[in-house]
Amino acid sequence: MSLIIEPGKSDFIKANVSNSHNDAVAFEVKFAKDLTVAQLKSKLEILTGGCASTMKVQVFKGDTCLSTLDNNNAQLGYYANCDGLRLHVIDTFATFSFDNAPVEKFELTKDQYDQRTDSLRNYLKQNRMGKYNEEEMQQLEEKRRIQAEEVQKRAELCVLGGRCEVTVPGNPTRRGTVRYNGQLEGKSGYFIGVEYDEPLGKNNGSFGGKAYFTCAPNYGGFVSPLSVTVGDFPPEDFNMDDEL
Structure with a gap:
């Protein structure tokens, strides 16, 4: 073989x-x-x-x-x-x-x-x-520290009610509104809860049986702050009536 x-x-x-x-x-x-x-x-x-x-x-x-x-x-x-x-x-x-x-x-x-x-x-x-390998361990620790600082910095920008774009590898870029900012029970680290403009999410604002915010089914999701870009992102127009 x-x-x-x-x-x-x-x-x-x-x-x-x-x-x-x-x-x-x-x-x-x-x-x-x-x-x-x-x-x-x-x-x-x-x-x-x-x-x-x-x-x-x-x-x-x-x-x-x-x-x-x-x-x-x-x-x-x-x-x-x-x-x-x-x-x-x-x-x-x-x-x-x-x-x-x-x-x-x-x-x-x-x-x-x-x-x-x-x-x-x-x-x-x-x-x-x-x-x-002391040098390797120091580099790993420094990498973790820099990533933690970046997560904290990005999380601070995710104000509740703010508009955002979410980019996760393997998924289309999605727009939505920040609805939650914090930790999830049973998970480590910070997460941003997003209510998407389209039904491209995985839940209704709940995780592990606990509700962190409320939205329609499949319109909610929780992602890392590193995947979220906050800005003036108006809802996209998906009206296909005028398409030729």
Whole structure:
């Protein structure tokens, strides 16, 4: 079975790798798309200290598991696009049994793990990756700080009753009126509630069963302040009567 690479597409993916051992730090690694899952597990064995033969690899987007790479003969590129996602490695050895007797789980104390030279933590330290790369962590923290400031600045411009345009990737630009500015229960960060001029929204001003504002069904939506531009945006005229 050969992998067909689409023109203009990279034949590599970049994915974060984490594991279920003592130190679940995620770090970025590049893999060829034509690797079989078995070959991928062999590489992950070196990185995580797990055993390829008892290894289970799951694909995560944030905290959501999208799939499990359960076909050792399949090539990585045949699975749903893993680029930019996280590969989480689970060593299932502890779940096996011998003569119906459970195998005792192998565990290390923190001090014992710190002294090992073949651990993921030692690998990250030696290669200054993930949280052990002080410069990278500082850059990440600075990026988060700048983004938080921009969110705060944009949110302050979203005055209730103000007109706005909403631009979200994958959706048409929509015009509407700001109806809510604040946090949503169960979600982190700030959100802007918008009553759209057209039924291009997802709700009626409610989220998670709680009403934050009121509008007709499918006329409401909640978006990041970064997606909202406030200004003099009159309602667009969608009257088609005069169209030739």
